[in-house]
Amino acid sequence: xxxxxxxxxxxxxxxxxxxxxxxxxxxxxxxxxxxxxxxxxxxxxxxxxxxxxxxxxxxxxxxxxxxxxxxxxxxxxxxxxxxxxxxxxxxxxxxxxxxxxxxxxxxxxxxxxxxxxxxxxxxxxxxxxxxx
Amino acid sequence: xxxxxxxxxxxxxxxxxxxxxxxxxxxxxxxxxxxxxxxxxxxxxxxxxxxxxxxxxxxxxxxxxxxxxxxxxxxxxxxxxxxxxxxxxxxxxxxxxxxxxxxxxxxxxxxxxxxxxxxxxxxxxxxxxxxxxxxxxxxxxxxxxxxxxxxxxxxxxxxxxxxxxxxxxxxxxxxxxxxxxxxxxxxxxxxxxxxxxxxxxxxxxxxxxxxxxxxxxxxxxxxxxxxxxxxxxxxxxxxxxxxxxxxxxxxxxxxxxxxxxxxxxxxxxxxxxxxxxxxxxxxxxxxxxxxxxxxxxxxxxxxxxxxxxxxxxxxxxxxxxxxxxxxxxxxxxxxxxxxxxxxxxxxxxxxxxxxxxxxxxxxxxxxxxxxxxxxxxxxxxxxxxxxxxxxxxxxxxxxxxxxxxxxxxxxxxxxxxxxxxxxxxxxxxxxxxxxxxxxxxxxxxxxxxxxxxxxxxxx
Numbered sequence: 234x235x236x237x238x239x240x241x242x243x244x245x246x247x248x249x250x251x252x253x254x255x256x257x258x259x260x261x262x263x264x265x266x267x268x269x270x271x272x273x274x275x276x277x278x279x280x281x282x283x284x285x286x287x288x289x290x291x292x293x294x295x296x297x298x299x300x301x302x303x304x305x306x307x308x309x310x311x312x313x314x315x316x317x318x319x320x321x322x323x324x325x326x327x328x329x330x331x332x333x334x335x336x337x338x339x340x341x342x343x344x345x346x347x348x349x350x351x352x353x354x355x356x357x358x359x360x361x362x363x364x365x
Numbered sequence: 366x367x368x369x370x371x372x373x374x375x376x377x378x379x380x381x382x383x384x385x386x387x388x389x390x391x392x393x394x395x396x397x398x399x400x401x402x403x404x405x406x407x408x409x410x411x412x413x414x415x416x417x418x419x420x421x422x423x424x425x426x427x428x429x430x431x432x433x434x435x436x437x438x439x440x441x442x443x444x445x446x447x448x449x450x451x452x453x454x455x456x457x458x459x460x461x462x463x464x465x466x467x468x469x470x471x472x473x474x475x476x477x478x479x480x481x482x483x484x485x486x487x488x489x490x491x492x493x494x495x496x497x498x499x500x501x502x503x504x505x506x507x508x509x510x511x512x513x514x515x516x517x518x519x520x521x522x523x524x525x526x527x528x529x530x531x532x533x534x535x536x537x538x539x540x541x542x543x544x545x546x547x548x549x550x551x552x553x554x555x556x557x558x559x560x561x562x563x564x565x566x567x568x569x570x571x572x573x574x575x576x577x578x579x580x581x582x583x584x585x586x587x588x589x590x591x592x593x594x595x596x597x598x599x600x601x602x603x604x605x606x607x608x609x610x611x612x613x614x615x616x617x618x619x620x621x622x623x624x625x626x627x628x629x630x631x632x633x634x635x636x637x638x639x640x641x642x643x644x645x646x647x648x649x650x651x652x653x654x655x656x657x658x659x660x661x662x663x664x665x666x667x668x669x670x671x672x673x674x675x676x677x678x679x680x681x682x683x684x685x686x687x688x689x690x691x692x693x694x695x696x697x698x699x700x701x702x703x704x705x706x707x708x709x710x711x712x713x714x715x716x717x718x719x720x721x722x723x724x725x726x727x728x729x730x731x732x733x734x735x736x737x738x739x740x741x742x743x744x745x746x747x748x749x750x751x752x753x754x755x756x757x758x759x760x761x762x763x764x765x766x767x768x769x770x771x772x773x774x775x776x777x778x779x780x781x782x783x784x785x786x787x788x789x790x791x792x793x794x795x796x797x798x799x800x801x802x803x804x805x806x807x808x809x810x811x812x813x814x815x816x817x818x819x820x821x822x823x824x
Contacts, residue, residue, distance in 0.1 A: 236716060236717055237713060237716050237717065241744075241749050241750055241752075241753035242705075242708075242709045242712065242740055242744075242749060242753075243709060243713070244752070244753035244754075246752055246753055246754060246755030246756075247755060251753070261717070265717070334719045334720050337717060337719050338717075338719050338720065338801070341713060341714065341717045341719065342805065344713050345710040345713050345714050345805065345809065349706050349709045349710045349713065350706060350710065353702070353706040356755065357699075357702055359755075360755035360757075
């Protein structure tokens with residue numbers, strides 16, 4: 234079952250960033266269907282660890298290239314999220330990690346705060362400069 | 366099986382059921398509460414008495430037998446002090462009368478004068494003006510009805526102008542539907558009284574729109590039932606009129622208030638009145654009001670009967686567009702983008718009610734449906750596709766500019782309504798107050814409400 238279908242609604246209007254966000258939504262749907270399978274949690278955290286590194290690096294480069302004024306705030310936020318994902322992944326590998334529901338909530342809040350607010354703001358600035 | 370009565374007012378009637386449920390222990394439980402004069406009504410009554418003749422119909426006594434006001438004496442500001450904290454033998458509304466009431470014919474005359482200055486209204490009413498005028502003029506109101514209409518006109522705030530426009534449009538709508546003179550007159554009378562509940566509420570609430578504080582929101586959404594109760598218990602209008610007042614803000618698809626009734630509970634007359642009420646949010650209020658009303662109807666096309674929408678849509682196409690500074694403001698695109706982002710955030714949130722209690726999940730699914738209907742509006746207008754591709758939606762014609770402004774205003778209104786519903790749910794139920802999903806939604810909505818158009822997005 235798809236909990237959150239990917240659609241134009243979730244696009245911020247910058248193609249590369251949207252493609253990466255699509256991965257995150259896919260992950261949410263995978264977790265939603267995994268029930269209490271702890272292997273699924275670890276797999277999801279592995280994907281997420283890789284994802285945050287690639288996505289944040291890409292986003293920061295775009296911001297730097299376009300002189301985005303809120304860059305420092307975004308970098309700090311990215312560091313915080315990367316650290317949190319690493320911490321949770323380590324706990325999960327020790328068998329003390331969060332359940333799937335907890336991880337799902339973490340991703341939901343990330344999507345509603347980071348992507349659909351902060352990234353949207355960045356995209357509006359970027360689109361004004363011709364990056365699509 | 367659902368009750369089959371469409372005009373009745375018995376205990377099986379859905380409006381009465383809703384009334385009993387919503388008012389029990391909240392605002393009032395019966396006519397005995399009118400025995401202490403409502404302070405907002407009293408203030409408006411005294412203000413009105415300063416502007417027209419309102420006299421005591423009989424000696425006014427409190428329950429201990431103390432005479433507070435003599436029969437025949439004109440009402441003045443001393444009444445406020447005399448009635449303060451007194452329980453009366455009879456409601457004040459039944460003890461006074463308008464000696465020179467606002468006559469039905471004069472309402473028709475004033476409405477006719479408005480047609481000269483509001484082209485949108487003229488386009489809608491002129492073709493059937495003789496029936497509208499006749500329906501308004503032929504009404505035989507009860508004495509208390511006349512008093513209430515005078516207070517609506519001359520009280521702390523003129524609520525009658527809006528009511529008269531709604532009356533004219535409602536009558537025109539039932540004429541269009543082919544309903545006869547008796548129905549036309551009934552709808553007209555109900556329309557004049559449809560906001561009478563506001564006389565009993567803090568004036569700050571009336572017309573404040575959905576962006577108001579929690580308690581105000583609760584009261585605002587209850588004003589049609591309060592009005593219906595005033596009609597029944599004080600004005601002694603017919604059950605049909607009271608019912609029309611109660612349903613004056615309902616919608617075909619159940620999205621209206623206060624009872625969320627839908628097609629099977631609403632008559633043609635109810636829908637005509639509700640339709641007229643909704644259209645007046647634009648007519649004569651903004652330039653190109655008819656076109657804005659038409660855009661709003663096209664966007665949310667499931668709320669009213671098709672034939673009524675066709676009426677407005679057809680006329681909107683014929684009227685020439687006029688200068689509209691608000692519609693050409695560059696800030697509109699920014700506001701629409703923020704609304705789009707907000708709707709997306711709410712949809713994500715309500716789509717994933719992880720770990721929530723069953724009642725929260727259930728209510729959350731209704732909120733999700735509301736947010737999804739707003740998203741559908743953005744989708745249908747092409748705004749969502751443009752935003753997703755990073756394309757500007759700057760209008761290329763005056764018509765497009767007006768449609769974008771109407772879209773923004775309607776989304777603003779609907780987002781405010783959804784916000785109200787969530788605030789009320791959180792305040793009323795413990796499991797909602799403890800819900801992370803509800804609290805996140807409110808945080809997002811409050812943050813959105815606090816946002817201002819940045820300088821770079823303004824001219």
